[in-house]
Every structure is written in structure tokens, then in C-alpha cells.
Amino acid sequence: MAGTKQGSKTAPTDDTPLGPTGRPYRGFATPPKLDSHGPARIISLCNQKGGVGKTTTTINLAASLASYGRKVLAVDFDPQGALSAGLGIQTHEIPTIYDLLVDSKRDPHEVIVPTRVENLDIIPANIDLSAAEVHLVNEVAREQTLSRALLKITADYDVILIDCQPSLGLLTVNALTASHGVLIPLECEFFALRGVAMLIETIDKVRDRLNPSITLDGVLATMYDARTLHSREVLERVVDAFGDDVLETVIGRTVKFPDASVSGMPITEFAPEHAAAQAYLRLARELVSRGAVA
Template identity: 85%
Template sequence: MTKAGDSVSASTKGKKTGADEVILGPTGRPYQGFPTPKPLDSHGPARIIALCNQKGGVGKTTTTINLAASLAGYGRRVLAIDFDPQGALSAGLGIQTHDVETIYDLLLDTKRNPREVIVETRVEGLDILPANIDLSAAEVHLVNEVARETILARVLRKVASDYDVILIDCQPSLGLLTVNALTAAHGVLIPLECEFFALRGVALLVETIDKVRDRLNPAIELDGVLATMYDPRTLHSREVLERVVEAFGDDVLETVIGRTVKFPDASVSGMPITEFAPEHAAAQAYLRLARELVARGAVA
């Protein structure tokens, strides 16, 4: 794992200020390494983070997998929730979801013990609540339930003491499942592809988060906006990242995830990139993201 003072990526640039040199990261702010998190003396209760963006293909699942594995690598106990009927998170961690109990079963019967459905992954310290296509029927079944927006929160309350962080991989929509995730969460992480059309929809997502805060979950916070699929060689990527920083300021995380073919290769193998190609720049970026979130206080 990369330690504090990790090497500066090729996308950073130097700016002379007298005799000193300030290294600027892709976001235009001074680059800083984040310290390696200290081991925890005990575990729990978990801080719940929803990874949310109603646009698909922006890196939510990739980020959930690799952030979860990175945090587990730093000694945190992590539970990943696959909350997308496509089941990509489960597949990306090599979990079989055919003819098994899933998060859908827990939503329909909140009296059940979630520990009976949680599956251990091959990554030490990382467990998952899997999902499959059955979850697509959840909104129909839940629409007439009392306090239907809080059902996931009631499920996770039973296992929160077992983990340090719970990451929810939301589906690309702003429907009832996503509202459940936002109601259960303490914080929201928004993966945002460095592409113009991805930027357009963020205002609607922020509006939804504000409505959930106002009506259902006053404690929810924006933990950060994570720029993904960044290509420093293209003017378009650089301009979009500049606009994101202008719009969100310090809420934009300093860590930026670059575009690489290693991500789909790792997904096919059912492994996080931190295990599939640990020395690759993308793996180091997710380790840095884990350290940044710990440094920001979003994770213990």
C-alpha cells in the first residue's frame, strides 16, 4: 500500500512561488498526501455512506468495490450493499446471486436477521449484502408500506454495530430505492464522470438530497464529489473538472480517478483493482481516496 507522501501523479503540475514549488493536483488545489489511517481499537457503529448519481456509467459500482476494499485494507470492517437490481456490485466481487437470499428478502421481511444474508467476500474485512434482478420488484411491493422510505434504515440498524463503514451502491435513478438509501445514510458520495452530460444532472441529485434532509433525514451530509474517468490529455475532461470545482468548491475531493481499461478487467475477474493490479495508478488512487475520506472524518 502507498504510504503518506505517496508519489504525485502525472496529471499534477508545478507552480513556482519564489524559491518554493507548489504542486497542484488535477482539481487545481495544492497536492497533499494523506496519512495512513491508524488501526482501530474497536469496531462500530458504522457510518453509512450512499454512493449516488442518477446517471448510469459514472463509476458508482467501481468506486464502491474499490473504496470498500481499500478501507478494508486499512483495517476497517466494511459492509457493501448492492442496491441495484443489475447486481453489478455482487458480480464485481465474485458473488453468486442466483437462487440465493438477497437484500430484497430483507426489505420484504424486516424482522429477518440480516446476518443470515450477508456474504463474506475474498477480501478480508469486507462483507456484502448481494442483490439480483428480484430487487427491481421492490418499489412495487413497498409502495403501500407504512414509512416505506425508512425500510433499509431499519434493516441496517441491526448490523451497524458490526462494521466501521457501510457503503450503499445505489441504482441510477432517484426512485424509492435511492430515497431509502439516502434516508438510511449519514453521508453521500457523488461519483461524477468528467463529461458534460454527467455534470448536467447533478443539480437534480443535490435537490433530491436537500428534500431528503428536509423531510426524512436531517443529519445527512454531502461527504464529497468524486471526479471519475478523468483523462488529463483531453481539454474536455479538464474543463469539466474545473466547472465541478467552481460549482462545489471544497466538496470536490482532491483524489481524482483516472480512466483505464484495468477496471473492466478487474470486474471480469471478480476482484477489486487493489488486488487485481495493486501497483497500478488506479489502485493507488482508490487507496488515496480511502485515506482522504478518513482524513476528512467521513470514515473512522
């Protein structure tokens, strides 16, 4: 990928305080500006459990990376269209991701919609997408339909974030087949842990059969409440299970997220000084530092 060298981590010292994950809390340097843009690295935000923060993370991570000068495309791949709504996009009577899936000759540029956030575009979705799996089931190489569509626009962006629906069906397999990496938002709640093994198994199957280069970019703890023993214990178990794959950045629980969603704005613009906005900016810096994003 084109660009200058990655931002560096601040080395921890013996007196560095521990973060929520039990590791030394490190700062991540502001990413340097890129000399040029593209080709994009494609990352799916995936978890078959609903309500774990996939859409919230897609919106705010995309906006945070855009604020650091990255050209970002967010792909709404959920028939509920929450990503589109969360970025203030009206999806009635406009082409959507569904049109790209069912019409291989359609130019993806016709479906891209700019958002009010500089450097951030979106391919929207609406309820039409729910019919896509039925349409694709008889297609040749149906798992690669999204990949073929995105291939035509990767040169225009530095990162493409796919907000997956809460299932492990054909649409999610399409997203994983198209992706270089997977980011798993995981709510700090016991029942959220139960389905992760199944998701990892699905990722492994996609790696074996469809996309050998896909990697796990990280597990992101969301809806964390340090005041509760339950949250702390769940996060400890996540770190035990996934080790260094657990991102150091942790997203806390706050009512600001639904307030921002109603306003159709990322929290980084709705309440830029809020701790949640700063957490997503830190997440963007951490992913650049890890090499997951240019």
C-alpha cells in the same frame, strides 16, 4: 465512532505541485489502526446517471478501506447486481437485499456474504430487487425500510457503503434516508454535470423531510483523462460549482477497471501497483482524513 484519532494531512508548501483539481497536491497519512469497531457510518454512492463509476468506486473504496483495517459492508442496492458480480458473488438461490426489504423480521446477518477480501462483506442483490419499489409503495414509512434493516448490523462494521441504482426513485430515497453521508461519483464529461443539480435537490428534500443529519461527503471526479481538454474543463467546472466538496483524489480512466470486474476482484488486488489502485487507496485515506470514515 470508536477508534483512534484520524490520520492527518500533509501540509502543502509553496512549491507543492497542483493536482488535477487545481489545488496543491497533498498526501494523506496512512490511517491509524482502530482500537475497536463500530458503530458504522453509512455512506450512499449516488448519481442518477449510469456509467459514472458508482459500482467501481464502491468496490474499490470498500476494498481500500478494508486494507486499512476497517470492517466494511458493501450493500448492492441495484437490481443489475453489478456490485455483487464485481466482487465475485453468485446471487442465484441465496437471500439478497430484496429479502430484507420485504420481510422485516428477517435477520440481516443471514443475508451477509463474506468476500475474498479480508474485512469486506457484502449484502448482494439480483433482479428480484426491481420488484421492491412495487412492494414498498403501500408500506407504512416505506422510505425507512432499508434504515430499519441496517440498524441491526451497524455495530458490526466501521463503514457501510450503499451502491445505489441510477435513478432517484424509492430505492434511492431509502438509501439516502438510511445514510449519514453521500458520495457523488461524477464522470468528467459534460452531460454528467447536467443531472447533479437534480440529485442535490433530492438530497436536500431527504434532509428536510426524512433525514436531517445527512451530509454531502464529497464529489468524486471519475474517468478523468488529463490528455483531453474536455476532461480538464469539466473538472474545472465541477470545482467551480462545488468548491471544497470536490475531493482532491481524482480517478483516471483505464481499461484495468473492466478487466478487474471480469475477474470478480477489486483493482487493489487485481493490479495493486497500478495508478488506479493507488488512487482508490488515496481516496480511502482522504475520506478518513476528512472524518467521513473512522
